[in-house]
Amino acid sequence: MAGRVTTLTFRERKRAGEKIAVLTAYDYPTAKLVDESAVDAILVGDSLGMAIMGYKDTLQVTMDDMVHHTGMVSRAAERALVIADMPFLSYQVNAEEALRNAGRLVGQAGAHAVKLEGSAEKFGESIRTILRAGIPVMGHIGLTPQSVHQFGGYRVQGRDAESRARLKKEAAGLQEIGCFSIVLECVPADLAGEISESLSIPTIGIGAGPECDGQVLVLHDILGWGENRFSKTYADVRSEMAQAFEAYAREVKQCTFPEEAHSYPTSAQKAG
Numbered sequence: 728m729a730g731r732v733t734t735l736t737f738r739e740r741k742r743a744g745e746k747i748a749v750l751t752a753y754d755y756p757t758a759k760l761v762d763e764s765a766v767d768a769i770l771v772g773d774s775l776g777m778a779i780m781g782y783k784d785t786l787q788v789t790m791d792d793m794v795h796h797t798g799m800v801s802r803a804a805e806r807a808l809v810i811a812d813m814p815f816l817s818y819q820v821n822a823e824e825a826l827r828n829a830g831r832l833v834g835q836a837g838a839h840a841v842k843l844e845g846s847a848e849k850f851g852e853s854i855r856t857i858l859r860a861g862i863p864v865m866g867h868i869g870l871t872p873q874s875v876h877q878f879g880g881y882r883v884q885g886r887d888a889e890s891r892a893r894l895k896k897e898a899a900g901l902q903e904i905g906c907f908s909i910v911l912e913c914v915p916a917d918l919a920g921e922i923s924e925s926l927s928i929p930t931i932g933i934g935a936g937p938e939c940d941g942q943v944l945v946l947h948d949i950l951g952w953g954e955n956r957f958s959k960t961y962a963d964v965r966s967e968m969a970q971a972f973e974a975y976a977r978e979v980k981q982c983t984f985p986e987e988a989h990s991y992p993t994s995a996q997k998a999g
């Protein structure tokens with residue numbers, strides 16, 4: 728098995744011009760499979776609110792949810808870097824709470840790094856305090872889903888000159904404060920390219936085109952559960968599962984399952 732991917736590996740990859748693959752996962756068996764693949768890092772995203780909890784956005788996801796799911800993932804990951812999302816209001820209130828919450832994700836749940844949404848201008852104090860405690864921080868700008876109501880929906884960011892300039896400034900600010908990497912979500916590809924080019928830390932894009940230093944996708948989207956324009960269905964696991972459920976129910980009702988092979992032998996069969 729190759730050695731553990733670390734935040735230093737991220738920087739080395741950028742320097743070497745090698746792309747970084749990040750995928751979300753939220754539970755032990757799935758994270759184990761992802762860890763056995765060539766994916767470099769597993770993001771325990773607060774997207775779990777929609778992907779597996781049935782919420783319509785990420786705002787209801789709590790610290791306890793994140794600790795619970797990050798624990799499952801980090802117990803499975805022997806090679807990949809595990810990055811845990813800081814959920815809504817876990818870092819926005821003040822730096823002390825931010826550090827306590829980041830500390831839970833690392834100390835209690837076993838993450839190697841945390842990710843939080845927004846600029847250094849807004850959350851610099853929290854980011855600095857987390858970094859000072861030795862916890863690597865990944866930034867996240869562009870479409871930041873925890874601010875969905877402020878954006879008025881899930882809209883592409885950085886379309887006009889003013890917001891392009893703001894995003895470039897935010898990216899530079901996050902690098903300067905010490906983030907090891909930045910997620911760029913839903914921004915035009917040319918802007919993501921310019922930002923990536925201007926930074927020494929890697930950008931990880933989602934809906935941000937091919938010029939980012941790496942890509943991140945939501946696992947359920949690549950398995951046929953989601954309908955995001957920027958995602959791609961690599962396997963239609965959803966249909967496979969639906970067919971399996973149908974077949975199982977049919978066989979139970981038709982009394983064709985279980986067969987002898989699925990049953991323990993009777994005492995008479997065992998004796999004979």
Ligand code: KIV
Nearest residue numbers: 751772773774910943
């Ligand atoms: O929560 C998440 O999965 C994320 C990615 C979409 C970047 O933040």
